[in-house]
Amino acid sequence: MEERGGTEHLTVRREGATLVLTLNRPAAKNALSLPMLVGLHDGWIEADEDDSVRSVVLTGAGGAFCAGMDLKALAGRGMDGEQYRDRMKADPDLHWKAMLRHYRPRKPVIAAVEGACVAGGTEILQGTDIRVAGRSATFGLFEVKRGLFPIGGSTVRLQRQIPRTHALEMLLTGRPYSAEEAQGIGLIGHVVPDGTALDKALAVAEQINACGPLAVEAVKASVYETAEMTETEGLAAELKRGWPVFDSEDAKEGARAFAEKRDPVYRRA
Known part of the structure; x- marks a missing residue:
């Protein structure tokens, strides 16, 4: 350490x-x-x-x-x-x-x-x-x-x-x-x-x-953010958190790494 x-x-x-x-x-x-x-x-x-x-x-x-x-x-x-x-x-x-x-x-x-x-x-x-x-x-x-x-x-x-x-x-x-x-x-x-x-x-x-940092942080934020919402409100809020992650370069890198059978290199982008 x-x-x-x-x-x-x-x-x-x-x-x-x-x-x-x-x-x-x-x-x-x-x-x-x-x-x-x-x-x-x-x-x-x-x-x-x-x-x-x-x-x-x-x-x-x-x-x-x-x-x-x-x-x-x-x-x-x-x-x-x-x-x-x-x-x-x-x-x-x-x-x-x-x-x-x-x-x-x-x-x-x-x-x-x-x-x-x-x-x-x-x-x-x-x-x-x-x-x-x-x-x-x-x-x-x-x-x-x-x-x-x-x-x-x-x-x-x-x-x-x-x-x-x-x-x-x-x-x-x-x-x-x-x-x-x-x-x-x-x-x-x-x-x-x-x-x-x-x-x-x-x-x-x-x-x-080992996971994508943008994804990890967005998932954590969504869990806490939606905890007291109705299901309808929560699902709408989840989309707002989730779509930017799907559009990130890290998401593309994750898919490439899977296809190429290697560990992903995430850059928070």
Whole structure:
């Protein structure tokens, strides 16, 4: 992997056409901090602005994904985060963009989860597109047990991603869910042996990277754009997204490569 910067709590690496963002505060189970949020925000922007990036993998260091908010760190007290206060003042929405509440990357985002993915971790998860978890991973929205509200988007998004009865149980009980149970209700797509979630996520990313980038991004945009439309509205919107892809040079290259029995070389044109 190629190092790409980041912050003290968020590392950024390149693996081929995939940008890997790693929550890097293992001593705190990667609880959210100002440096982490700023790093996440900048990572999403970097991925979208760099056309050589085809996909993003989000993971955590030290055997955990994210244990949610660290109120002390988010307040910028002590050494962690002091230098990032100006960024937060300049963009009061930065933390919501970082957590994918108010920002949707145009590139596919794959979550690779090991260990704890709870509270704010489960909220960030809902902003990702494809989700892989190690067998011992745990999920849950614990806010109500602490007298809090899961304000990262869960009361809106979760019922749209899993059946409402399961969404309400997760939201109202504040109990933990195993990886197998999370897969059973549709919150995650893959359960793999512990320690291999990142490998599986990168393998999925490679499959995406081999596809036409214009097609991939248009398909993702169409899925989210049409989610709340009527079928008639959605089908009309799909045509608007789809026809420009069919008219692209990449579409012609895909057909040529198929006929010539070779791998396509896509140029985003």
